[in-house]
Amino acid sequence: MQIQWPEHKALRDWARLQGWPTPWFNFEAAFLAKMFESSVNFARAVTESGIEIHIPRQEYTLATKKLQELDALYDERSPSGQPVGWGTLVEELREIRRAVEAGVAVQVEGGPSLRTWQGFYSWAHGRYHMLEDGYDNWIGDDHA
Incomplete structure (x- = not known):
């Protein structure tokens, strides 16, 4: 899986508006943990946050x-x-x-x-x- 991250501040602001954790350290890990917590969170992140997930074919x-x-x-x-x-x-x-x-x-x-x-x-x-x-x-x- 490859992740293409949007601009860091914009993603952090988006996460904050969702009520997701936005720690200073390990923000990306915290973001991914919250995103994969549920199918609703995953769908919201992929459609609204600007993050792109690329899963290559086998x-x-x-x-x-x-x-x-x-x-x-x-x-x-x-x-x-x-x-x-x-x-x-x-x-x-x-x-x-x-x-x-x-x-x-x-x-x-x-x-x-x-x-x-x-x-x-x-x-x-x-x-x-x-x-x-x-x-x-x-x-x-x-x-x-």
């Missing part, structure tokens, strides 16, 4: 059609022979990598099941090997 199948789209991005070249789709490809591969890192088992249709960062990297590097040497932004770097 499994995802990377379909053949999507693989063909990724392959087309890898193969696309400008008239001068320069790759033109690699930026988009790297972003797509980063999304797959993030899913694997979040614990989602990604089944490549007709291929391996990606369950670890190393498994993802081995598959991605084997399929799109020129990216590592030929493109500045790397699939493992979210800061590029």
Whole structure:
């Protein structure tokens, strides 16, 4: 589960208006405890407070059609022979990598099941090997 927190003061003010605890220390833990205390509290927090809860899927199948789209991005070249789709490809591969890192088992249709960062990297590097040497932004770097 991933939690995206809204602005801290706004969340604290919202919790105070609900009569929820707003301790100075461990506010987020207290907020979550109150939010998960009942289905009513959970629904109210998710719809009104600005907090976002992301629960990743346990499994995802990377379909053949999507693989063909990724392959087309890898193969696309400008008239001068320069790759033109690699930026988009790297972003797509980063999304797959993030899913694997979040614990989602990604089944490549007709291929391996990606369950670890190393498994993802081995598959991605084997399929799109020129990216590592030929493109500045790397699939493992979210800061590029």
